[in-house]
Amino acid sequence: METLKFKTNIKCSGCIATVTPFLNDIPEIAKWEVDTDNPEKILTVEASDNLDAETVVNTLKKAGYVAKEA
Numbered sequence: 001m002e003t004l005k006f007k008t009n010i011k012c013s014g015c016i017a018t019v020t021p022f023l024n025d026i027p028e029i030a031k032w033e034v035d036t037d038n039p040e041k042i043l044t045v046e047a048s049d050n051l052d053a054e055t056v057v058n059t060l061k062k063a064g065y066v067a068k069e070a
Contacts (some may be wrong), residue, residue: 003046006070007065009041019063026051030047
């Protein structure tokens with residue numbers, strides 16, 4: 001299990017509702033959350049070791065959001 005962190009532009013509950021089905025469709029992800037109180041809107045992902053950061057970045061891009069590894 002590894003923890004990945006990303007800076008994002010996910011800033012509200014509506015944004016979280018939009019990305020939820022995209023992130024939940026990644027089978028390697030065990031748990032994820034976004035700290036919308038943090039100015040950098042940090043997405044924390046707990047996943048199996050074979051999930052690469054690019055998969056998360058590309059998935060959020062499909063949902064219309066930007067993510068960079070933090």
